[in-house]
Amino acid sequence: MSTEKSFANGSAAPGPVPEGCIRLYSMRFCPFAHRTRLVLSAKGIKHDTININLKDKPDWFLEKNPLGLVPTLETTAGEVIYESPITCDYLDEVYPQNKLLPSSPYAKAQQKMMLEHFSKITPYFYKIPMGRRNGEDVSGLTAELKEKFAKLNEDLVNKKTKFFGGDSITMIDYMMWPWFDRLEMFELKHCLDSTPELKKWAERMSEDPAVKATTHSVDTYKAFTKTYINGKPDYDYGL
Template identity: 35%
Template sequence: MSEKHLQTGDALPPYGGKLRLFAMRFCPYAERTVLVMNAKNLQYDTVFVNLDHKPEWLLNYSPKGTVPALEYEEGKGIFDSNIINVYLDEKYPDVPLQSTDPLRRAEDKIIVELFSGVQSAFYTAAYNSHALQANMVETYHKGLVALQDTLRARGTKFLHGATPGLVDFTLFPFLERFEALPLVGKSEFELVKSKYELLVNYIEAMKIVPAVKLYYLSPETHAKFIESRNKGDANYNMLDTSGVCCMRPRKKKE
């Protein structure tokens, strides 16, 4: 398996006849869709792209030049993780990832919306630290406390219930990366277990979910990528060992 990121001038690999995801290996938004596809045991290929030097054909599937983008039929694509993931959950209902209760689905969307401030604080801390302000640290921790309170109120192992669902797979890619912040000198963002015991236990439970375990990267790996990007030379291919194109088959859906 290769995790080489294709860039400007590289040819688009031939279409393999199944779902194809355009992603960047260190992008939390792309990871959201990977986790959903894994959880649904879908068969798909992955093409990783260099977002600093984007291949020209990416715009055919994502007019904004962002990832993830999903090629659902040859030459036809949709983009944005939230749009893709709802589409996948409705198109492939055998492993449902959303509640059948409209109110619970709305509440899950509110959880994700309220978490956006935490995500913004993370990006500032990781990639624009000179702009970091005290109120951003406060926003970050308030958001984590609110998420922990929601977990406590629901009283289930995961936000979705006994098993993780769309809301869990939407938030976890960021929680995965938060653990890298102290490793890049941002100790004020640490998830101290004495304060976040329930949340830390939730994160640890998510790490061993099969859909997550297939794609999870350690805090040390995320820290290395953050450092490389901040030096002006993001090392997109730090995980690639094969030197061949990154077509990544998934287990065939039964």
């Protein structure tokens, strides 16, 4: 079973996970769930997707994941895995095709450390637009974000590689991408103007088949965000 429309409280629970398949509980516009969708697509993993209404979650979903978060994975054996980096690492380990994490323990640790650093950047993507909407001066926050981007740019310059883990896309690129995919929606694309290597990285990423398969148009992102800001998120927008 695979659905686009979201399941809300009161909806019947989906049936068992089909044999030879893994199930993703997701939300179409969630950047964290986007990470897992990218990995599923990049690795060509057979899966079905159940979208969840995050404002009115079904009880049966909360029984599977008491935190009520997406992404959540469920196997045919009823095993449940959640938190985006954990779901992605799990998929890379269980499905050996198209490995995304490096085999070297040190290189793997480097990617995880970089992900920790990136987790300190993601709040800026929300704070700046929110501050702007509230009529606040966000120039200081914008300058800070540009500094963070400058460090990422420097990392690419020093490595002399096309992507953050080498000359092909690896896990860290997919872990970072959902927020860059939404740069135009956040009206932050200009923050890449003084980071040419990072800008080239974003352009290369946008050509990746998994990226193309899991994105929405800027207009769709903006329209959903408008419903979210108004307090009535339309998780089924555009369907």
